[in-house]
Amino acid sequence: MQAIDVWAQQPNSHFLSQPYFESLRRWVGSDLSDIPDDFLLGCMDKANVSQAILSAWYGPQGPLISNEQVLATIEAHPGRFYGLASADLRDPVAAVQTLRKYVNDHGFKGLRIVQWLWELPCSHALYYPLLAACVELNVPICLQVGHTGPLLSSESGRPAHIERIALDFPDLKIVGGHIGYPWHVEMIAVATKFPNVYIDTSAYVPKRYPRELVEYMKGHGRHKVMFGSNFPMITPDVALGQLDLLELDDEVKELFLTGNAKRVFGLT
Template sequence: MTIDVWMQHPTQRFLDNDMLASLRRWTGGAMPDGDLPIGVTIAAMDAADVEFGLLSAWRGPNGLDLVSNDEVAGWVRAHPSRFAGLAAVDLDRPMHAVRELRTRVREDGFVGLRVVPWLWRLPPTDRRYYPLFAECGELGVPFCTQVGHTGPLRPSETGRPIPYIDEVALDFPELVIVCGHVGYPWTEEMVAVARKHENVYIDTSAYTVRRLPAELVAFMKTRTGQRKVLFGSNYPMIGHAHAVDGLGDLGLSDEARHDFLHANAERVFTKLEGTRP
Protein backbone atom coordinates (compact mmCIF):
# COMPACT_ATOMS: atom_id res chain seq x y z
CA MET A 1 0.00 0.00 0.00
CA THR A 2 1.32 3.42 -1.02
CA ILE A 3 0.33 7.00 -0.19
CA ASP A 4 1.29 9.76 -2.65
CA VAL A 5 1.75 13.01 -0.74
CA TRP A 6 2.13 15.31 -3.77
CA MET A 7 -0.11 14.95 -6.78
CA GLN A 8 -2.56 17.03 -8.76
CA HIS A 9 -5.66 16.17 -10.70
CA PRO A 10 -5.03 18.67 -13.51
CA THR A 11 -7.55 21.18 -14.78
CA GLN A 12 -7.31 22.56 -18.31
CA ARG A 13 -6.17 25.96 -16.99
CA PHE A 14 -3.42 24.23 -14.99
CA LEU A 15 -2.14 22.38 -18.06
CA ASP A 16 -2.41 25.41 -20.35
CA ASN A 17 -0.40 27.79 -18.19
CA ASP A 18 2.73 29.07 -19.94
CA MET A 19 4.95 28.44 -16.92
CA LEU A 20 4.59 24.68 -17.51
CA ALA A 21 6.13 24.85 -20.99
CA SER A 22 9.47 23.55 -19.71
CA LEU A 23 7.76 20.58 -18.03
CA ARG A 24 6.03 19.65 -21.26
CA ARG A 25 9.43 19.69 -22.96
CA TRP A 26 11.01 17.49 -20.27
CA THR A 27 8.20 14.96 -20.37
CA GLY A 28 8.23 14.77 -24.15
CA GLY A 29 4.67 16.00 -24.30
CA ALA A 30 3.47 13.17 -22.07
CA MET A 31 1.30 15.43 -19.94
CA PRO A 32 -2.41 15.25 -20.83
CA ASP A 33 -4.28 17.82 -22.90
CA GLY A 34 -7.76 18.83 -21.82
CA ASP A 35 -9.79 18.30 -18.68
CA LEU A 36 -9.68 14.71 -17.50
CA PRO A 37 -12.25 12.75 -15.51
CA ILE A 38 -11.06 11.91 -12.03
CA GLY A 39 -11.22 8.25 -13.01
CA VAL A 40 -8.13 8.71 -15.19
CA THR A 41 -6.11 9.75 -12.14
CA ILE A 42 -7.48 6.85 -10.10
CA ALA A 43 -6.51 4.43 -12.89
CA ALA A 44 -2.96 5.82 -12.90
CA MET A 45 -2.79 5.21 -9.15
CA ASP A 46 -4.17 1.70 -9.48
CA ALA A 47 -1.54 0.82 -12.09
CA ALA A 48 1.14 1.33 -9.44
CA ASP A 49 -0.80 0.10 -6.38
CA VAL A 50 -1.04 3.64 -4.99
CA GLU A 51 -3.98 3.37 -2.64
CA PHE A 52 -4.30 6.99 -1.54
CA GLY A 53 -3.24 10.43 -2.72
CA LEU A 54 -3.12 13.99 -1.39
CA LEU A 55 -4.57 16.26 -4.09
CA SER A 56 -3.11 19.77 -4.20
CA ALA A 57 -4.99 22.93 -4.96
CA TRP A 58 -2.92 25.58 -6.79
CA ARG A 59 -3.33 29.30 -6.20
CA GLY A 60 -1.02 32.15 -7.16
CA PRO A 61 -0.99 35.96 -7.16
CA ASN A 62 -3.39 38.21 -9.06
CA GLY A 63 -6.27 35.78 -8.88
CA LEU A 64 -4.39 32.86 -10.45
CA ASP A 65 -6.46 29.81 -9.48
CA LEU A 66 -5.15 26.82 -11.42
CA VAL A 67 -6.78 24.12 -9.30
CA SER A 68 -9.31 25.48 -6.82
CA ASN A 69 -10.01 24.33 -3.29
CA ASP A 70 -13.62 23.76 -4.33
CA GLU A 71 -12.53 21.43 -7.13
CA VAL A 72 -10.29 19.45 -4.80
CA ALA A 73 -13.07 19.25 -2.19
CA GLY A 74 -15.41 17.88 -4.85
CA TRP A 75 -13.01 15.13 -5.89
CA VAL A 76 -12.40 14.21 -2.25
CA ARG A 77 -16.15 14.03 -1.54
CA ALA A 78 -16.63 11.80 -4.58
CA HIS A 79 -13.77 9.45 -3.61
CA PRO A 80 -13.07 9.78 0.13
CA SER A 81 -11.33 6.41 0.29
CA ARG A 82 -8.78 7.48 -2.35
CA PHE A 83 -8.06 11.18 -1.74
CA ALA A 84 -7.58 13.91 0.81
CA GLY A 85 -7.01 17.58 0.04
CA LEU A 86 -4.18 20.07 0.50
CA ALA A 87 -5.42 23.65 0.56
CA ALA A 88 -4.07 26.61 -1.40
CA VAL A 89 -4.57 30.19 -0.19
CA ASP A 90 -4.04 33.80 -1.28
CA LEU A 91 -0.88 35.11 0.41
CA ASP A 92 -1.80 38.67 -0.55
CA ARG A 93 -4.86 38.45 1.73
CA PRO A 94 -3.46 37.00 4.96
CA MET A 95 -6.61 37.07 7.10
CA HIS A 96 -8.74 35.67 4.27
CA ALA A 97 -6.04 33.01 3.80
CA VAL A 98 -6.21 32.00 7.46
CA ARG A 99 -10.00 31.75 7.35
CA GLU A 100 -9.86 29.75 4.11
CA LEU A 101 -7.38 27.28 5.59
CA ARG A 102 -9.46 26.92 8.76
CA THR A 103 -12.63 26.27 6.76
CA ARG A 104 -11.02 23.73 4.46
CA VAL A 105 -9.54 21.74 7.33
CA ARG A 106 -12.55 21.88 9.65
CA GLU A 107 -15.38 21.60 7.13
CA ASP A 108 -13.89 19.83 4.11
CA GLY A 109 -11.42 17.56 5.90
CA PHE A 110 -8.30 18.88 4.19
CA VAL A 111 -5.13 17.54 5.80
CA GLY A 112 -2.61 20.32 5.14
CA LEU A 113 -1.65 23.59 3.46
CA ARG A 114 0.50 23.74 0.34
CA VAL A 115 2.19 26.95 -0.82
CA VAL A 116 4.56 26.86 -3.80
CA PRO A 117 6.98 29.77 -3.13
CA TRP A 118 8.18 30.26 -6.72
CA LEU A 119 4.58 30.79 -7.80
CA TRP A 120 4.44 33.83 -5.51
CA ARG A 121 8.11 34.80 -5.79
CA LEU A 122 8.07 34.96 -2.00
CA PRO A 123 10.34 32.76 0.15
CA PRO A 124 8.76 31.03 3.16
CA THR A 125 10.33 33.58 5.50
CA ASP A 126 8.15 36.36 4.07
CA ARG A 127 5.87 37.85 6.73
CA ARG A 128 2.74 36.88 4.75
CA TYR A 129 3.30 33.22 5.56
CA TYR A 130 3.58 33.63 9.31
CA PRO A 131 -0.13 33.83 10.26
CA LEU A 132 -0.62 30.66 8.23
CA PHE A 133 2.18 28.88 10.07
CA ALA A 134 0.52 29.71 13.37
CA GLU A 135 -2.85 28.49 12.07
CA CYS A 136 -1.33 25.24 10.78
CA GLY A 137 0.02 24.68 14.28
CA GLU A 138 -3.35 25.34 15.87
CA LEU A 139 -5.15 23.05 13.41
CA GLY A 140 -2.52 20.31 13.66
CA VAL A 141 -1.80 20.13 9.92
CA PRO A 142 1.52 20.31 8.04
CA PHE A 143 2.79 23.16 5.91
CA CYS A 144 3.79 21.61 2.57
CA THR A 145 6.08 23.46 0.22
CA GLN A 146 8.60 23.13 -2.62
CA VAL A 147 12.38 23.14 -2.28
CA GLY A 148 15.14 23.03 -4.86
CA HIS A 149 15.37 24.51 -8.30
CA THR A 150 12.25 25.47 -10.22
CA GLY A 151 11.33 23.33 -13.21
CA PRO A 152 8.72 25.81 -14.48
CA LEU A 153 10.01 29.04 -15.98
CA ARG A 154 10.33 30.98 -12.72
CA PRO A 155 13.32 31.94 -10.50
CA SER A 156 14.63 29.22 -8.18
CA GLU A 157 15.95 31.27 -5.25
CA THR A 158 12.81 30.78 -3.14
CA GLY A 159 13.50 27.01 -3.03
CA ARG A 160 16.69 27.15 -0.99
CA PRO A 161 16.42 25.03 2.19
CA ILE A 162 19.02 27.27 3.86
CA PRO A 163 18.19 29.90 4.93
CA TYR A 164 14.44 29.68 4.34
CA ILE A 165 13.25 26.32 5.72
CA ASP A 166 15.87 26.42 8.45
CA GLU A 167 14.69 29.84 9.67
CA VAL A 168 10.99 28.93 9.56
CA ALA A 169 11.69 25.79 11.60
CA LEU A 170 13.59 27.88 14.15
CA ASP A 171 10.71 30.37 14.46
CA PHE A 172 8.01 27.67 14.54
CA PRO A 173 9.56 24.53 16.08
CA GLU A 174 6.16 22.86 16.49
CA LEU A 175 5.19 23.39 12.85
CA VAL A 176 5.38 20.24 10.71
CA ILE A 177 7.02 21.15 7.38
CA VAL A 178 7.01 18.78 4.39
CA CYS A 179 9.48 19.85 1.69
CA GLY A 180 8.72 18.50 -1.76
CA HIS A 181 11.01 17.97 -4.76
CA VAL A 182 14.07 16.83 -2.70
CA GLY A 183 15.87 20.20 -2.75
CA TYR A 184 18.16 19.56 -5.72
CA PRO A 185 20.75 21.04 -6.31
CA TRP A 186 20.77 21.81 -2.59
CA THR A 187 19.85 18.29 -1.47
CA GLU A 188 22.68 18.12 1.06
CA GLU A 189 21.33 21.32 2.62
CA MET A 190 17.83 19.83 2.68
CA VAL A 191 19.07 16.66 4.36
CA ALA A 192 20.96 18.74 6.93
CA VAL A 193 17.85 20.79 7.73
CA ALA A 194 15.68 17.65 8.05
CA ARG A 195 18.28 16.07 10.31
CA LYS A 196 18.51 19.23 12.43
CA HIS A 197 14.81 19.91 12.96
CA GLU A 198 12.49 17.33 14.47
CA ASN A 199 9.45 18.40 12.42
CA VAL A 200 11.01 18.92 8.98
CA TYR A 201 10.46 16.21 6.36
CA ILE A 202 11.25 15.62 2.67
CA ASP A 203 9.06 14.21 -0.07
CA THR A 204 10.37 12.77 -3.33
CA SER A 205 7.85 14.37 -5.72
CA ALA A 206 9.10 15.39 -9.17
CA TYR A 207 11.76 12.64 -9.08
CA THR A 208 11.49 9.00 -10.02
CA VAL A 209 13.18 6.72 -7.51
CA ARG A 210 15.85 5.96 -10.12
CA ARG A 211 16.78 9.68 -10.19
CA LEU A 212 16.88 10.35 -6.46
CA PRO A 213 20.13 12.07 -5.46
CA ALA A 214 22.62 9.72 -3.82
CA GLU A 215 22.81 11.82 -0.66
CA LEU A 216 19.04 11.47 -0.17
CA VAL A 217 19.11 7.69 -0.69
CA ALA A 218 21.95 7.44 1.82
CA PHE A 219 19.89 9.50 4.30
CA MET A 220 16.90 7.17 3.85
CA LYS A 221 19.09 4.27 4.99
CA THR A 222 19.90 5.94 8.33
CA ARG A 223 17.78 5.65 11.45
CA THR A 224 16.79 9.32 11.27
CA GLY A 225 16.32 9.47 7.52
CA GLN A 226 14.14 6.36 7.42
CA ARG A 227 11.46 8.34 9.27
CA LYS A 228 11.96 11.58 7.38
CA VAL A 229 11.31 10.85 3.68
CA LEU A 230 7.85 10.42 2.11
CA PHE A 231 6.83 9.22 -1.33
CA GLY A 232 5.42 11.77 -3.77
CA SER A 233 5.02 11.60 -7.53
CA ASN A 234 4.02 15.09 -8.74
CA TYR A 235 1.46 13.41 -11.01
CA PRO A 236 0.57 14.14 -13.83
CA MET A 237 4.11 15.38 -14.55
CA ILE A 238 5.34 11.92 -13.53
CA GLY A 239 3.05 8.90 -13.67
CA HIS A 240 2.82 6.75 -10.57
CA ALA A 241 4.16 3.58 -12.17
CA HIS A 242 7.13 5.49 -13.56
CA ALA A 243 7.76 7.20 -10.21
CA VAL A 244 8.14 3.94 -8.25
CA ASP A 245 9.91 1.90 -10.94
CA GLY A 246 13.24 0.68 -9.61
CA LEU A 247 12.39 1.02 -5.92
CA GLY A 248 13.80 -2.45 -5.27
CA ASP A 249 17.19 -1.31 -6.54
CA LEU A 250 17.65 1.35 -3.85
CA GLY A 251 18.76 -1.18 -1.26
CA LEU A 252 16.25 -0.12 1.38
CA SER A 253 15.35 -2.47 4.19
CA ASP A 254 11.78 -3.76 4.28
CA GLU A 255 11.09 -1.45 7.22
CA ALA A 256 12.56 1.59 5.45
CA ARG A 257 10.54 0.84 2.34
CA HIS A 258 7.38 0.51 4.45
CA ASP A 259 8.09 3.89 6.08
CA PHE A 260 8.84 5.60 2.78
CA LEU A 261 5.75 4.39 0.94
CA HIS A 262 3.14 5.02 3.60
CA ALA A 263 4.00 4.82 7.30
CA ASN A 264 5.74 8.20 7.36
CA ALA A 265 2.81 9.84 5.58
CA GLU A 266 0.35 8.37 8.08
CA ARG A 267 2.44 9.67 10.96
CA VAL A 268 3.09 13.15 9.51
CA PHE A 269 -0.41 13.84 8.18
CA THR A 270 -2.24 13.03 11.39
CA LYS A 271 -5.61 14.09 9.94
CA LEU A 272 -5.46 11.07 7.62
CA GLU A 273 -6.55 8.89 10.52
CA GLY A 274 -10.10 7.80 9.87
CA THR A 275 -10.17 8.95 6.22
CA ARG A 276 -9.12 5.62 4.72
CA PRO A 277 -10.64 2.16 5.03
Protein backbone atom coordinates in the same frame (compact mmCIF):
# COMPACT_ATOMS: atom_id res chain seq x y z
CA MET B 1 3.19 -3.10 -0.30
CA GLN B 2 0.70 -0.24 -0.60
CA ALA B 3 1.76 3.39 -0.98
CA ILE B 4 0.42 6.87 -0.29
CA ASP B 5 1.31 9.64 -2.75
CA VAL B 6 1.87 12.85 -0.77
CA TRP B 7 2.19 15.25 -3.73
CA ALA B 8 -0.18 15.02 -6.66
CA GLN B 9 -2.59 17.37 -8.35
CA GLN B 10 -5.60 16.75 -10.54
CA PRO B 11 -5.04 19.52 -13.09
CA ASN B 12 -7.48 21.50 -15.19
CA SER B 13 -7.04 23.33 -18.49
CA HIS B 14 -6.40 26.67 -16.74
CA PHE B 15 -3.60 25.16 -14.66
CA LEU B 16 -2.04 23.35 -17.61
CA SER B 17 -2.20 26.35 -19.94
CA GLN B 18 0.12 28.51 -17.82
CA PRO B 19 3.14 29.57 -19.90
CA TYR B 20 5.66 28.59 -17.21
CA PHE B 21 4.60 24.95 -17.63
CA GLU B 22 6.04 24.84 -21.15
CA SER B 23 8.97 22.88 -19.73
CA LEU B 24 6.53 20.32 -18.28
CA ARG B 25 4.84 19.93 -21.66
CA ARG B 26 8.23 19.30 -23.28
CA TRP B 27 9.19 16.65 -20.73
CA VAL B 28 5.99 14.64 -21.00
CA GLY B 29 5.68 15.12 -24.77
CA SER B 30 2.04 16.18 -24.54
CA ASP B 31 -0.08 19.30 -24.57
CA LEU B 32 -1.54 18.04 -21.27
CA SER B 33 -5.16 18.75 -22.05
CA ASP B 34 -7.71 17.97 -19.36
CA ILE B 35 -6.86 14.70 -17.60
CA PRO B 36 -9.82 12.69 -16.27
CA ASP B 37 -9.89 11.39 -12.72
CA ASP B 38 -10.01 7.83 -14.02
CA PHE B 39 -6.59 8.20 -15.60
CA LEU B 40 -5.00 9.17 -12.28
CA LEU B 41 -6.87 6.39 -10.47
CA GLY B 42 -5.69 3.88 -13.06
CA CYS B 43 -2.07 4.94 -12.58
CA MET B 44 -2.50 4.66 -8.82
CA ASP B 45 -3.96 1.17 -9.11
CA LYS B 46 -1.08 0.00 -11.32
CA ALA B 47 1.38 1.00 -8.59
CA ASN B 48 -0.74 -0.13 -5.61
CA VAL B 49 -1.06 3.49 -4.46
CA SER B 50 -4.08 3.34 -2.19
CA GLN B 51 -4.45 7.09 -1.62
CA ALA B 52 -3.08 10.39 -2.90
CA ILE B 53 -2.99 13.86 -1.38
CA LEU B 54 -4.21 16.37 -3.96
CA SER B 55 -2.97 19.95 -3.86
CA ALA B 56 -4.90 23.10 -4.51
CA TRP B 57 -2.77 25.87 -6.07
CA TYR B 58 -3.13 29.60 -5.54
CA GLY B 59 -0.88 32.25 -7.09
CA PRO B 60 -0.82 36.00 -7.65
CA GLN B 61 -3.34 35.69 -10.49
CA GLY B 62 -5.76 33.69 -8.36
CA PRO B 63 -6.57 29.98 -8.05
CA LEU B 64 -5.01 27.63 -10.59
CA ILE B 65 -6.56 24.57 -8.94
CA SER B 66 -9.22 25.70 -6.49
CA ASN B 67 -9.95 24.23 -3.09
CA GLU B 68 -13.45 23.55 -4.38
CA GLN B 69 -12.11 21.47 -7.28
CA VAL B 70 -9.97 19.41 -4.92
CA LEU B 71 -12.95 18.87 -2.63
CA ALA B 72 -15.13 17.78 -5.55
CA THR B 73 -12.55 15.18 -6.59
CA ILE B 74 -12.29 13.87 -3.03
CA GLU B 75 -16.06 13.56 -2.73
CA ALA B 76 -16.36 11.85 -6.12
CA HIS B 77 -13.94 9.07 -5.09
CA PRO B 78 -14.43 8.28 -1.39
CA GLY B 79 -11.40 6.88 0.35
CA ARG B 80 -8.90 7.56 -2.46
CA PHE B 81 -7.93 11.18 -1.95
CA TYR B 82 -7.11 13.75 0.71
CA GLY B 83 -6.72 17.48 0.15
CA LEU B 84 -4.20 20.23 0.73
CA ALA B 85 -5.69 23.72 0.80
CA SER B 86 -4.14 26.81 -0.76
CA ALA B 87 -4.88 30.50 -0.28
CA ASP B 88 -3.95 34.06 -1.21
CA LEU B 89 -0.88 35.16 0.76
CA ARG B 90 -1.72 38.82 0.17
CA ASP B 91 -4.94 38.64 2.19
CA PRO B 92 -3.80 37.03 5.45
CA VAL B 93 -7.13 37.19 7.31
CA ALA B 94 -9.11 35.61 4.48
CA ALA B 95 -6.31 33.10 3.84
CA VAL B 96 -6.40 31.87 7.44
CA GLN B 97 -10.19 31.65 7.32
CA THR B 98 -9.94 29.58 4.13
CA LEU B 99 -7.42 27.19 5.65
CA ARG B 100 -9.52 26.72 8.78
CA LYS B 101 -12.65 26.09 6.71
CA TYR B 102 -11.13 23.37 4.57
CA VAL B 103 -9.32 21.66 7.46
CA ASN B 104 -12.13 21.86 10.01
CA ASP B 105 -15.16 21.47 7.74
CA HIS B 106 -13.82 19.28 4.94
CA GLY B 107 -10.99 17.29 6.47
CA PHE B 108 -8.13 18.72 4.41
CA LYS B 109 -4.76 17.58 5.72
CA GLY B 110 -2.57 20.64 5.34
CA LEU B 111 -1.61 23.72 3.36
CA ARG B 112 0.18 23.88 0.01
CA ILE B 113 2.13 27.00 -0.92
CA VAL B 114 4.29 26.90 -4.05
CA GLN B 115 6.80 29.65 -3.34
CA TRP B 116 8.02 30.19 -6.89
CA LEU B 117 4.53 31.31 -7.93
CA TRP B 118 4.95 34.27 -5.57
CA GLU B 119 8.74 34.66 -5.88
CA LEU B 120 8.75 34.99 -2.10
CA PRO B 121 10.62 32.64 0.27
CA CYS B 122 8.68 30.94 3.03
CA SER B 123 10.34 33.25 5.57
CA HIS B 124 8.50 36.28 4.15
CA ALA B 125 6.06 37.96 6.57
CA LEU B 126 3.05 37.16 4.37
CA TYR B 127 3.44 33.45 5.17
CA TYR B 128 3.46 33.86 8.93
CA PRO B 129 -0.30 34.09 9.67
CA LEU B 130 -0.83 30.87 7.71
CA LEU B 131 2.11 29.15 9.41
CA ALA B 132 0.69 30.05 12.81
CA ALA B 133 -2.70 28.68 11.71
CA CYS B 134 -1.07 25.40 10.63
CA VAL B 135 0.36 25.01 14.13
CA GLU B 136 -3.04 25.79 15.66
CA LEU B 137 -4.73 23.23 13.38
CA ASN B 138 -1.89 20.67 13.73
CA VAL B 139 -1.43 20.29 9.98
CA PRO B 140 1.74 20.55 7.86
CA ILE B 141 2.81 23.35 5.58
CA CYS B 142 3.90 21.76 2.29
CA LEU B 143 6.49 23.69 0.29
CA GLN B 144 8.63 23.24 -2.82
CA VAL B 145 12.39 22.98 -2.42
CA GLY B 146 15.13 22.95 -5.05
CA HIS B 147 15.28 24.17 -8.61
CA THR B 148 11.96 24.77 -10.34
CA GLY B 149 11.03 22.73 -13.38
CA PRO B 150 8.67 25.50 -14.54
CA LEU B 151 10.31 28.53 -16.10
CA LEU B 152 10.39 30.74 -13.01
CA SER B 153 13.05 31.63 -10.45
CA SER B 154 14.31 28.93 -8.08
CA GLU B 155 15.62 31.28 -5.38
CA SER B 156 12.55 30.96 -3.16
CA GLY B 157 13.04 27.19 -3.02
CA ARG B 158 16.39 27.18 -1.26
CA PRO B 159 16.12 24.87 1.78
CA ALA B 160 17.99 27.40 3.94
CA HIS B 161 14.81 29.52 4.06
CA ILE B 162 13.09 26.67 5.93
CA GLU B 163 15.51 27.01 8.82
CA ARG B 164 14.07 30.44 9.69
CA ILE B 165 10.47 29.25 9.93
CA ALA B 166 11.48 26.07 11.75
CA LEU B 167 13.16 28.24 14.38
CA ASP B 168 10.20 30.62 14.64
CA PHE B 169 7.58 27.84 14.70
CA PRO B 170 9.13 24.84 16.51
CA ASP B 171 5.80 22.96 16.53
CA LEU B 172 5.15 23.49 12.80
CA LYS B 173 5.32 20.40 10.59
CA ILE B 174 7.14 21.33 7.37
CA VAL B 175 7.31 19.12 4.27
CA GLY B 176 9.81 20.05 1.56
CA GLY B 177 8.67 18.54 -1.72
CA HIS B 178 10.88 17.74 -4.76
CA ILE B 179 13.93 16.62 -2.72
CA GLY B 180 15.72 19.98 -2.91
CA TYR B 181 18.16 19.25 -5.74
CA PRO B 182 20.76 20.72 -6.30
CA TRP B 183 20.62 21.78 -2.63
CA HIS B 184 19.52 18.34 -1.45
CA VAL B 185 22.42 17.98 1.03
CA GLU B 186 21.31 21.25 2.61
CA MET B 187 17.71 19.95 2.69
CA ILE B 188 18.87 16.79 4.44
CA ALA B 189 20.81 18.91 6.95
CA VAL B 190 17.72 21.01 7.73
CA ALA B 191 15.55 17.90 8.11
CA THR B 192 18.17 16.38 10.41
CA LYS B 193 18.44 19.50 12.54
CA PHE B 194 14.72 20.03 13.09
CA PRO B 195 12.43 17.22 14.31
CA ASN B 196 9.39 18.52 12.40
CA VAL B 197 11.00 18.99 8.96
CA TYR B 198 10.43 16.29 6.31
CA ILE B 199 11.25 15.60 2.67
CA ASP B 200 9.11 14.18 -0.12
CA THR B 201 10.47 12.70 -3.34
CA SER B 202 7.91 14.11 -5.77
CA ALA B 203 9.09 15.03 -9.29
CA TYR B 204 11.83 12.37 -9.21
CA VAL B 205 11.97 8.70 -10.13
CA PRO B 206 14.09 6.43 -7.90
CA LYS B 207 17.04 6.20 -10.29
CA ARG B 208 17.39 9.99 -9.96
CA TYR B 209 17.28 10.11 -6.17
CA PRO B 210 20.62 11.55 -5.02
CA ARG B 211 22.91 9.07 -3.31
CA GLU B 212 22.92 11.18 -0.15
CA LEU B 213 19.13 11.00 0.08
CA VAL B 214 19.04 7.22 -0.30
CA GLU B 215 21.68 6.84 2.42
CA TYR B 216 19.63 9.18 4.65
CA MET B 217 16.47 7.12 4.03
CA LYS B 218 18.27 3.94 5.03
CA GLY B 219 19.85 5.46 8.12
CA HIS B 220 18.85 8.13 10.61
CA GLY B 221 16.40 9.72 8.16
CA ARG B 222 14.15 6.69 7.82
CA HIS B 223 11.32 8.55 9.60
CA LYS B 224 11.81 11.69 7.49
CA VAL B 225 11.22 10.85 3.81
CA MET B 226 7.91 10.24 2.03
CA PHE B 227 6.91 9.13 -1.45
CA GLY B 228 5.37 11.63 -3.85
CA SER B 229 4.87 11.53 -7.61
CA ASN B 230 4.02 15.11 -8.66
CA PHE B 231 1.32 13.80 -11.01
CA PRO B 232 0.78 14.67 -13.86
CA MET B 233 4.49 15.39 -14.39
CA ILE B 234 5.25 11.81 -13.32
CA THR B 235 2.54 9.19 -12.91
CA PRO B 236 2.56 7.13 -9.69
CA ASP B 237 3.27 3.87 -11.52
CA VAL B 238 6.34 5.38 -13.21
CA ALA B 239 7.46 7.02 -9.96
CA LEU B 240 7.45 3.64 -8.19
CA GLY B 241 8.52 1.46 -11.12
CA GLN B 242 12.19 1.54 -10.15
CA LEU B 243 11.76 1.28 -6.39
CA ASP B 244 13.81 -1.93 -6.18
CA LEU B 245 16.88 0.00 -7.37
CA LEU B 246 17.00 1.62 -3.92
CA GLU B 247 17.44 -1.73 -2.13
CA LEU B 248 15.36 -0.65 0.86
CA ASP B 249 14.63 -3.14 3.61
CA ASP B 250 11.00 -3.80 4.50
CA GLU B 251 10.94 -1.43 7.47
CA VAL B 252 12.36 1.50 5.49
CA LYS B 253 10.13 0.75 2.52
CA GLU B 254 7.00 0.75 4.69
CA LEU B 255 7.96 4.03 6.34
CA PHE B 256 8.78 5.63 2.99
CA LEU B 257 5.63 4.45 1.22
CA THR B 258 3.01 4.80 3.95
CA GLY B 259 4.12 5.04 7.57
CA ASN B 260 5.70 8.49 7.51
CA ALA B 261 2.82 9.97 5.53
CA LYS B 262 0.23 8.59 7.94
CA ARG B 263 2.08 10.06 10.91
CA VAL B 264 2.92 13.48 9.44
CA PHE B 265 -0.46 14.12 7.80
CA GLY B 266 -2.59 12.36 10.40
CA LEU B 267 -4.08 9.90 7.89
CA THR B 268 -6.26 6.93 8.74
